[in-house]
Amino acid sequence: MKRFKTFAVLHPVLFVMIFVFISVLLIAIAYSWGEIFPCSELSQYIGQSITQLVSALCFIFILWRFGWLRASGFTSVGRGQTWILITLPFLYVLAKDIYLITGEFSFGLSNPTLLFWLGVSSLTTGLFEETVFRGVVLFSFLLLWDHSRSGMTKSIYVSALLFGGIHVLRLAENPVPQTLLVMLTAVLIGFFYGVILLHGRSIWIPVVFHSLHNAVLNLNMAGMNAVETPLESFFILVTTIPVFLLGIYLLKKIPRK
Numbered sequence: 001m002k003r004f005k006t007f008a009v010l011h012p013v014l015f016v017m018i019f020v021f022i023s024v025l026l027i028a029i030a031y032s033w034g035e036i037f038p039c040s041e042l043s044q045y046i047g048q049s050i051t052q053l054v055s056a057l058c059f060i061f062i063l064w065r066f067g068w069l070r071a072s073g074f075t076s077v078g079r080g081q082t083w084i085l086i087t088l089p090f091l092y093v094l095a096k097d098i099y100l101i102t103g104e105f106s107f108g109l110s111n112p113t114l115l116f117w118l119g120v121s122s123l124t125t126g127l128f129e130e131t132v133f134r135g136v137v138l139f140s141f142l143l144l145w146d147h148s149r150s151g152m153t154k155s156i157y158v159s160a161l162l163f164g165g166i167h168v169l170r171l172a173e174n175p176v177p178q179t180l181l182v183m184l185t186a187v188l189i190g191f192f193y194g195v196i197l198l199h200g201r202s203i204w205i206p207v208v209f210h211s212l213h214n215a216v217l218n219l220n221m222a223g224m225n226a227v228e229t230p231l232e233s234f235f236i237l238v239t240t241i242p243v244f245l246l247g248i249y250l251l252k253k254i255p256r257k
Helices: 002-010 012-030 039-068 080-101 110-145 147-170 176-200 204-224 231-251
Strands: none
Touching: 002 039, 002 110, 002 147, 002 204, 012 039, 012 110, 012 147, 039 110, 080 176, 080 204, 080 231, 110 176, 110 204, 147 176, 147 231, 176 231
16 A cells, blocks of 8 residues: 555656546446346446445545545535535526426435435435545645645646546437537536635535535436436536636635645
């Protein structure tokens, strides 16, 4: 483990690239359960939940062995000011995404077991992705570029770009133009998540909001049997820009320590 940590410190960019590559493979495995059990939607959600949860815990274990758990924001619940400040933007993002995709707020699934595991799968997706892109990737670039204003800015942007990049996997179900729109939206929201992590001094702030957004939106879409269209993806991108601009503003308010 000491050699692994030394490699991560001396070659942070290569370490991040390897880490992201492993994460993409794990995401592909998590979402391949639908191919393994094509007749069982429940098995797909259970498989995704287990894969993502175990993967996130393994990555958190690595951070702990490196001695980076506290510095990457896992040991603090964060500043109360940030939790309060982010509540309205979160409700805005959730409401506008639900309205653009389904037009109403409704959970129509009749199977409580399926409903439960769909929710768990959505929550573990948020935990896994935040652990990778804010807990590992963002922190690794902060080690490279330090906590200066320019260092934090570059670290947040690069981690957001990588977060958007993994959404290229959406090509498996969406056409190229729509996938690009989804990737751009992920970059904007990934930037915002990076800012609120540093502003609030805790990774649990983006984990909670990311996970809740996934869970509520996915449960709503499943109940309505809704599928995101290219036009909806475009409007979701455009309406996410105000959140990105708020992130730029909050970036200037991040405590320097």
